[in-house]
Amino acid sequence: xxxxxxxxxxxxxxxxxxxxxxxxxxxxxxQKRCDYPILTxxxxxxxASLNTAVDRDCDLTFCDLRNPSANMSYQTSLTFxxxxxVHDVLGKNVKVFIWNxxxxxLYTTLRPGNFTVKDIEKVSExxxxxxxxxxxxxxxxxxxxxxxxxxxxxxxxxxxxxSPDVQDAIYCTILDEGEILFHHLLPSTGYLKAFELRKYHxxxxxxxxxxxxSPDKVxxxxxxxxLYESFSEAARWGKLMxxxxxxxxxxxxxxxxxxxxxxxxxALHEKKIADIAQQIHDSKKRMILIAGPSSSxxxxxxxxxxxxxxxxxxxxxxxGTDDYFLxxxxxxxxxxxxxxxxxxxAVDCELLMQNMNDLLAGKKVDLPVYDFFKxxxxxxxxxxxxxxxxxxxxxxIHALNPELTTAIPDEEKFKIYISPLTQVNxxxxxxxxxTDARMLRRLVRDYQFRGYSANETIKNWPGVRLGEEKYIxxxxxxxxxxxxxxxxxxxxxxxxxxxxxxxxxxxDQNEYPEARRMLEFLEFFVAxxxxxxxxxxxxxxxxxxxxxIVH
Numbered sequence: 160x161x162x163x164x165x166x167x168x169x170x171x172x173x174x175x176x177x178x179x180x181x182x183x184x185x186x187x188x189x190q191k192r193c194d195y196p197i198l199t200x201x202x203x204x205x206x207a208s209l210n211t212a213v214d215r216d217c218d219l220t221f222c223d224l225r226n227p228s229a230n231m232s233y234q235t236s237l238t239f240x241x242x243x244x245v246h247d248v249l250g251k252n253v254k255v256f257i258w259n260x261x262x263x264x265l266y267t268t269l270r271p272g273n274f275t276v277k278d279i280e281k282v283s284e285x286x287x288x289x290x291x292x293x294x295x296x297x298x299x300x301x302x303x304x305x306x307x308x309x310x311x312x313x314x315x316x317x318x319x320x321x322s323p324d325v326q327d328a329i330y331c332t333i334l335d336e337g338e339i340l341f342h343h344l345l346p347s348t349g350y351l352k353a354f355e356l357r358k359y360h361x362x363x364x365x366x367x368x369x370x371x372x373s374p375d376k377v378x379x380x381x382x383x384x385x386l387y388e389s390f391s392e393a394a395r396w397g398k399l400m401x402x403x404x405x406x407x408x409x410x411x412x413x414x415x416x417x418x419x420x421x422x423x424x425x426a427l428h429e430k431k432i433a434d435i436a437q438q439i440h441d442s443k444k445r446m447i448l449i450a451g452p453s454s455s456x457x458x459x460x461x462x463x464x465x466x467x468x469x470x471x472x473x474x475x476x477x478x479g480t481d482d483y484f485l486x487x488x489x490x491x492x493x494x495x496x497x498x499x500x501x502x503x504x505a506v507d508c509e510l511l512m513q514n515m516n517d518l519l520a521g522k523k524v525d526l527p528v529y530d531f532f533k534x535x536x537x538x539x540x541x542x543x544x545x546x547x548x549x550x551x552x553x554x555x556i557h558a559l560n561p562e563l564t565t566a567i568p569d570e571e572k573f574k575i576y577i578s579p580l581t582q583v584n585x586x587x588x589x590x591x592x593x594t595d596a597r598m599l600r601r602l603v604r605d606y607q608f609r610g611y612s613a614n615e616t617i618k619n620w621p622g623v624r625l626g627e628e629k630y631i632x633x634x635x636x637x638x639x640x641x642x643x644x645x646x647x648x649x650x651x652x653x654x655x656x657x658x659x660x661x662x663x664x665x666x667d668q669n670e671y672p673e674a675r676r677m678l679e680f681l682e683f684f685v686a687x688x689x690x691x692x693x694x695x696x697x698x699x700x701x702x703x704x705x706x707x708i709v710h
Contacts, residue, residue, distance in 0.1 A: 165220040167193040183209035195223035224374040235342040243336040244285040264366030283356040293349030321409035324682040393582040412685040436467035444573040450558035451577035454600035456644040456698035461554040480555025487534030501626025512566040559634040576638035579645035603656040604702040613660035617670040651687040
């Protein structure tokens, strides 16, 4: 039996064995040669637990927290341990709810919710005790009938109902604790040394290492009040529309009762945009900056904001920072020699600031239009001037970075951060990461309008995420307002478009494990039978097509 072992530092070792060997034993042997703790593995492009016995010729790849599947295994294992510690300290009748990502961790609540800071400290101490004991996690695959039986015993049958594509789950146990989960766990509690518990508003933050910025330790706490308020608003919207989990959304799809959901969701978006337009109008600021991560719907939002400002009597000028990219021959390079399109270095900041100040001063300006086929700015097609009452709407991933507009007076700036904050989870305990929902949007849009395959989108996604962590997320605290562009019905829509694309990725491709992971979480959602009733100015139209605003 020959095993090619791929270490996390990209080196490859060939080993030969006469008998099966556990992946975790090999991981311990090679851990010292890896930068970060090994958490899971891949066997011939299939995600696998370190408890897997390797019994055939194969390629074995070790995965640390930077791998999406390993990251979800760490989070799932940690929340399961947290659940166990809560029950040990506060009693079995206390239920844990996992809501959303926040401050490099997860925002959670307990019901009943009358806990104290001392209670949280005791839960944290219990988690550390269980980690020091290095107790093994056990898991087994369960199928439909057993899922229904266990769910009924736990009084959570509603949470996992109405998902006809889901054929199995994982029943995980540690000592006397058992839960239905949908990600494989790490081998034991000893793998979970890095975490932090912290009281936050009416809940508890469960914080852990970050896959991009800090894969082996918890980063310092930074209060993200505006993000917290946006998630709270999303939860209120979900309650208003009767959607608390995937089962609620699926029921509307199965009953063909989703028209009102779409109209209400779109009306809430329009009201929020109108409110932001009123704030801008009242502030009398003229430089409106809109930023957010990939696939946030920035362009649609910006154009709808312009319409609302026009209703108030303004005549906004729209600009995109993409038109200020350096010529492709001037684009700076990364350490690996590839062109760096994600950083601010790829933008002609000097020209942008000169144009903005000239416009604000009432001068006539020759604005560039970037030709992405030629890879250069084109001049002479957009010679523009504005009067002293007209605001400028500037949209782009770097719009909130102070370096981009350092020569523009701060009193002229109104800053908006936009991102889709997913609030529809599988159930109270198994969540859908916002990052996954954004990748689905990008995957569908890339195929529809940019000619990219799902394979190419998945391949490029880690670079996009790295750019976001470096150049976008650090500046969301600069915003005056936050717009949540998530549509509560969107996963039911995106499934129809994304699923066939993901299924085209074959087992011999490096992107296959990530495609499989995405397909597995899409199983929890029923596709919308007819998306033609989605309004043609909806943010969703930016991704699935049919928009009167973009493309």
